[in-house]
Amino acid sequence: MKKLDKSLTKVLRQHNGYTANGRKVCSYATQRYRAVVLKKGFADLRAKGFRLNAVQGFRGKHMEVLAKQWEQQGLSASTLSNRISVFKTFAGWIGKQGMIQHPEHYVSKKEAVRRNYSPSEPRTWSDKGISVSEKIE
DSSP states (O other), X not given: OHHHHHHHHHHHHHHTTBOTTSSSBOOHHHHHHHHHHHHHHHHHHHHTTOOOSSGGGOOHHHHHHHHHHHHXXXXXXXXXXXXXXXXXXXXXXXXXXXXXXOGGGGOSSGGGGOOOOSOSSOOSTGGGTOOHHHHHO
């Protein structure tokens, strides 16, 4: 595991400070999120019996295993899509652009990664029975 940790740390140091296209600096929150997702993902692969010695050994089958696990955990569509996106960015860092497919490719139910931007319930004050004039006063 130490070799894998070293290679992941090296890749993160080299690339994680920049956006996916490498043109601009990204936020510390994005950097932390990426690092956490990648480290957890590789730990999960190790727990499932995959013996990766370096991050360059990451393949499409590994992404399939991780995505299936995340779907089974019932993660939200946004979380699932974001994690796959992190690994897509990571694949570019290690010279494997195009290896990671769209999130729909990895899940059994397309709804698992389909984001819904419509509110599920009314959000206006009047819909919730709150008097707008009383609230203003």
